[in-house]
Amino acid sequence: MSKDTFPFTSTSLRSLRLEQELQDWEDARRALAHRRAMTRDPLPRAPRPPRQQRLQQVRAPPSQVRCRDTAVHNTFMCGDMKGVYAVLKDxxxxxxxxxxxxEEMLWAPEMAGMWTLSSKAKQTSALRLAAGSGHAGCVEELLFRGAxxxxxxxxxxxxxxxxxxGHAVCVRLLLSHGADPEGAAADGSAPLHLCTSVQSFQCAELLIAAGADVCVRKRESRLTPLHVAARRGLEAHVELLLRHGADVLATNQEGETPLNAACSAAERPSEAGRYLRVVEKLLGAGADPRTAGRKQHTPLHNACANCCPRIVDVLLRRGAKADVANCAGYTPMDCLLQVVEDYPGQQPEDIARSLLNHGAKPVPPKxxxxxxxSPATLEVMLNSYTCLPPCEWVDSLRTETYEEFRPFLDLVRQRSAQPRSLQHLCRCAVRVRLGSRCFPAVxxxxxPNSLRDYLLLSPDGTLR
Incomplete structure (x- = not known):
């Protein structure tokens, strides 16, 4: 062996080859960046020949590369920059x-109503995969290379x-490279419609700063971004949209306003607080609590159906009608009674009191x-009658239910169809006289507070 040579193992040779390829790749990137930096404005176009002298040029569109390699997909989804550089050599x-x-299971009625395994192809791009995963470095590299x-x-x-x-850095990169802040997706959603999480607040800010219309509507449902933010209970988003001129009175295809959307979505007791704050912001911006959808369902109907006492109270104080019926003939009180069994611990008695104190009529005894x-709710309802109605239904209750609430149910059975005290009759007379103005007037x-609570049907466990 010559003294001017040096023995290399196969591992060493491969390492040197990879190092040389990486160095060549970096040199090419630097050269490309230098050429772009040195590019000047193009010269003005040469005058075009007269129309009759022009020759029509027809160029075939370049064929688009299709890739089904999951390893390549994962490279962009995971933000593996070494893998990205390797893929982008082409x-x-x-x-x-x-x-x-x-492979998805699809229902096939033409095959005697059977579930069949069907292949479904979905299309995306490297830029979509990287942006959807929040890999800003990969997004920047793709945009730099002309994505x-x-x-x-x-x-x-x-x-x-x-x-x-909710990847704000990627949103900023895309907008700075000319992304359309109002571009509609296949389902008609604008980017603002898709800011549906707390983490997407900065994305919404960037879109609005880039000129996105805060009143843009979804193609078919006619939803605005304010509808979406209100339904999600996103306080900061709602405030941002209202500050930039969002229409608080806009109605969707069903005729519902953002206020109705917020009241209908407040289903979980743990989320009632933030939905209450959203409702207050909407009302403060001029939302009308009496606006009903096509089925004549008002925000108050929805709040009662979700058993949200504080939202119901706010709506009633802002002018919601306690005795309005929807297209099925149900009043807000009817909606409440249908869910008392589902929310016995959510103070349904407070909602019943609020409705009765703002003009709701006593419900049929049945x-x-x-x-x-909810014995407290039952007490409030019974105290809305001048005479206690017959309560034969007590005898048909299940034994375990009766035993759980025996003290109050025994009182109901004892007072069933019996006349009430003069004190109670006076209370009823005052309430009838005041009508829907009962709460503000009292x-x-x-x-004394005790007398005020008595007039406003505050439950005390008795039936006097």
Whole structure:
């Protein structure tokens, strides 16, 4: 062996080869960056020949690369930059169409009503995969190499995916490279419609700063971003949209306002607080609590159906009608009684009191059975009658239910169909006289708190 040579192992040779390829790749990137930096404005176009002298040039569109390799998909989804550099050695991969095939169970009525395993192809792009996963470095590299920022394979653009994930850095990059802040997805959603999480607040700010219309509507449902934010209970989003001119009175295809959307979505007791704050912001911006949808369902109907005492109280104080019926003939009190069994621990008696103190009529006696799991609610309802109605339904209750609430149910059975005290009759007379003004009028009276609570049907466990 010559003294001028040095023995290399196969591992050493491969390491040197990879190092040389990486160095060549960096040199190419630097050269490309230098050429872009040194590019000047193009010279003005030469004058075009007269129309009759022009020759029509027809160019075939370049064929688009399709990639079904899941390893390549995962490279962009995981933000593996070394893998990204390796894939992008082929410039055509920048805007390649990424295709995935998934097996899904589909219902096939034509096959005697059987579930069949069917292959469904979905399309996306490298830019969408990176933006949807929040890998800003990968997004920047793809944009630097000429990725089409508004390309929408599969129906969404990269900006839509970044907003869904709440990735503000990716949103900023895409907007700075010309992404359309109002571009519609296949389902008609604008990027603002897809800011549906707390993490997406900064994304919404960037979109609005880029000129996105805060009153943009979804194509079919006619939903505005304010509808979506209110339904999600996003306080900061609602405040941001209202501050930039969102229409608080806008109605969707069903005729519902953002206020109705917020009241209908407040289903979980743990989320009632933030939905209450959203409702207060909407009312403060001019929302009308009496606006009903096509089925004549008002925000008060929805709040009662979700058993939200504080929201019901706010709506009634802002002018909601306690005795209005929807297209099925149900009043807000009817909606409440239908869910008392589902929310016995959510103070349904407070909602019943608020409705009765703002003009709601006493319910038919046959509906009192629906309140049995909430004795306080049953007491409030019974105290709205001048005479205690017959309560034969007590005898039909299950033994375990009766035993659980025996003290009060024994009192109901004992007083069933019996006349009430003169004190109670006076209370009823005052309430009838005041009507829907009962709550504000009694609240202003200079009387002891105990008497005020008595007039406003505060439960005390007795039936006098």
């Amino acid at each position: 410039p055509a991969m920048v805007n390649a169409l990424m295709e995935t095939v998934q 089409e920022v508004n390309d929408d394979p599969g129906g969404n653009t990269a900006l839509h995916d970044a907003c869904v994930g 509906m009192l059975k629906l309140c049995v799991l 609240s202003e009276l200079d009387i």
